[in-house]
Amino acid sequence: MFNINYTFHWNQAFRALPQMLEGALVTLQIAVLSMVIGIVIGVLLALAKDSRVAALRWFANIWIEVARNTPALFQVYMIYFGIPAVLQLVAGVFGVNFRALGINIFYLDSYWAVLVGIAFNNAGYLAETFRGGLRAVPPTQTRAARSLGFNAVDSFRLIVLPQMFRAVFHPMTNQMVWAILMTSVGIFVGLNIDLTGVTQELNARTFRTFEFFALAAAIYYVIAKIVTGGARLIAWRLFRY
Amino acid sequence: MKLPVMFGAAAMAASLIVTPVFADKLDDIIASGVLRCAVVLDFPPMGSRDDNNEPIGFDVDTCADLAAALGVDYEIVETPFPDRIPALVSGRADVGVASTSDTLERAKTIGFSIPYFAFNNVVLTRDDTGIESYEDLAGKNLGSVAGVFEAIALEEDHNEWDAGGSFRTFQSQADVFLALNQGQIDATVVTGTVAAATIESGNFSGFKIAGEAPYLVDYVSLIALRQEYGLLNYLNLFVHQQYRTGRYEELFEKWVGGGAQPPSLALNGIYY
Numbered sequence: 201m202f203n204i205n206y207t208f209h210w211n212q213a214f215r216a217l218p219q220m221l222e223g224a225l226v227t228l229q230i231a232v233l234s235m236v237i238g239i240v241i242g243v244l245l246a247l248a249k250d251s252r253v254a255a256l257r258w259f260a261n262i263w264i265e266v267a268r269n270t271p272a273l274f275q276v277y278m279i280y281f282g283i284p285a286v287l288q289l290v291a292g293v294f295g296v297n298f299r300a301l302g303i304n305i306f307y308l309d310s311y312w313a314v315l316v317g318i319a320f321n322n323a324g325y326l327a328e329t330f331r332g333g334l335r336a337v338p339p340t341q342t343r344a345a346r347s348l349g350f351n352a353v354d355s356f357r358l359i360v361l362p363q364m365f366r367a368v369f370h371p372m373t374n375q376m377v378w379a380i381l382m383t384s385v386g387i388f389v390g391l392n393i394d395l396t397g398v399t400q401e402l403n404a405r406t407f408r409t410f411e412f413f414a415l416a417a418a419i420y421y422v423i424a425k426i427v428t429g430g431a432r433l434i435a436w437r438l439f440r441y
Numbered sequence: 442m443k444l445p446v447m448f449g450a451a452a453m454a455a456s457l458i459v460t461p462v463f464a465d466k467l468d469d470i471i472a473s474g475v476l477r478c479a480v481v482l483d484f485p486p487m488g489s490r491d492d493n494n495e496p497i498g499f500d501v502d503t504c505a506d507l508a509a510a511l512g513v514d515y516e517i518v519e520t521p522f523p524d525r526i527p528a529l530v531s532g533r534a535d536v537g538v539a540s541t542s543d544t545l546e547r548a549k550t551i552g553f554s555i556p557y558f559a560f561n562n563v564v565l566t567r568d569d570t571g572i573e574s575y576e577d578l579a580g581k582n583l584g585s586v587a588g589v590f591e592a593i594a595l596e597e598d599h600n601e602w603d604a605g606g607s608f609r610t611f612q613s614q615a616d617v618f619l620a621l622n623q624g625q626i627d628a629t630v631v632t633g634t635v636a637a638a639t640i641e642s643g644n645f646s647g648f649k650i651a652g653e654a655p656y657l658v659d660y661v662s663l664i665a666l667r668q669e670y671g672l673l674n675y676l677n678l679f680v681h682q683q684y685r686t687g688r689y690e691e692l693f694e695k696w697v698g699g700g701a702q703p704p705s706l707a708l709n710g711i712y713y
């Protein structure tokens with residue numbers, strides 16, 4: 201028999217709405233910054249993966265493989281807890297104790313760990329998206345640009361890239377929504393100011409689990425809808441023929 | 442037979458057959474033969490796992506005692522701090538034996554027994570941070586478990602000091618200690634028993650206790666669904682019996698010990 205022994209107190213959840221919306225702003229901020237960084241690195245990775253230099257190809261391959269084939273939670277957790285532990289171990293092998301010197305090079309704030317982790321993930325996914333996008337731009341475009349006097353950098357920057365972004369704009373929007381939802385893993389590395397972090401604190405304080413999480417889910421949904429809607433508007437402005 | 446009499450007789454007969462049965466949670470537990478306790482297992486010495494991965498600790502023994510009193514078997518449902526209430530509400534556990542602070546805010550949602558344990562909070566830090574007392578925490582990077590009693594108190598003070606540094610919350614006590622060990626945070630405030638057990642475990646070198654935190658005594662209760670009066674009454678009597686039979690002191694000696702006095706569960710000058 202299904203029997204849930206619970207009476208909803210929506211009033212309490214709605215009173216905390218301003219706090220949760222502040223959290224939503226932090227969520228959006230991390231997502232936007234991680235996208236900007238991810239796009240820049242993603243373009244570079246896409247070029248590196250098709251590069252003639254083997255070292256670059258290897259570097260890009262490792263990044264993309266790890267970013268795409270391991271959980272986002274693992275990536276963020278490694279950046280927050282894993283890398284400092286490894287650095288500490290390596291420093292210890294060389295007999296250096298930064299702590300004793302009063303230097304804490306291992307400290308990485310939760311906010312930055314989440315931002316770096318999601319940017320890492322975005323860059324990996326976007327690199328593959330961009331590679332596909334670059335294939336969609338006919339090679340004749342570059343040749344035509346070069347024959348008109350553009351140098352190699354300009355022909356890529358001014359002719360190929362804009363066409364690539366047009367081709368991959370919708371997959372990029374998906375990645376943006378994914379980035380917003382991924383910020384919720386920040387809760388595992390001490391992030392208590394984003395939407396999930398604020399929600400979990402309210403939950404632990406009041407035990408009104410279902411109200412707060414339902415409200416948080418609704419806010420995530422609205423943010424994601426606004427982002428996709430906004431992207432459609434931008435696409436209509438930028439990419440119409 | 443007249444019609445009204447017939448109806449009356451029929452109604453009486455029906456009432457005998459379909460007497461509504463209001464089996465409450467206490468009945469359900471006894472009938473099922475199993476008591477399922479939500480216990481936090483990364484919170485030594487209250488709850489943890491031994492070398493064979495079996496649950497042990499003050500809370501586990503308390504659950505076993507409760508089950509013995511009810512004449513049923515017990516089952517430990519491992520529950521992280523934030524999931525204690527969902528575990529009860531969704532019916533995965535019957536009772537929470539999980540060091541739950543009895544705040545008025547929470548009592549709107551869940552039912553508390555009388556306190557079965559009490560904590561004093563201490564500052565836990567590393568040797569190299571130069572922190573010697575609670576006052577030294579101003580401006581430092583601090584952290585605690587999301588939403589627990591001492592986290593709420595520490596965050597309030599951190600905001601009041603307004604001296605820089607940060608305050609972070611984690612999902613488990615283990616992650617707080619990991620962050621403290623690696624330097625993501627410089628200090629935390631934890632219950633004295635947990636601090637002592639952690640230092641004694643030897644898992645983290647360089648941890649030390651730097652004085653008491655000036656908080657109110659943190660009384661913790663057994664929890665059950667708010668409307669389960671039968672069960673809550675039973676829990677109250679159970680806690681009282683644990684105390685009066687000396688079992689409370691025995692369990693304290695077993696899990697905390699070290700010559701410390703078991704915390705008093707009574708307040709002078711007021712009824713509970």
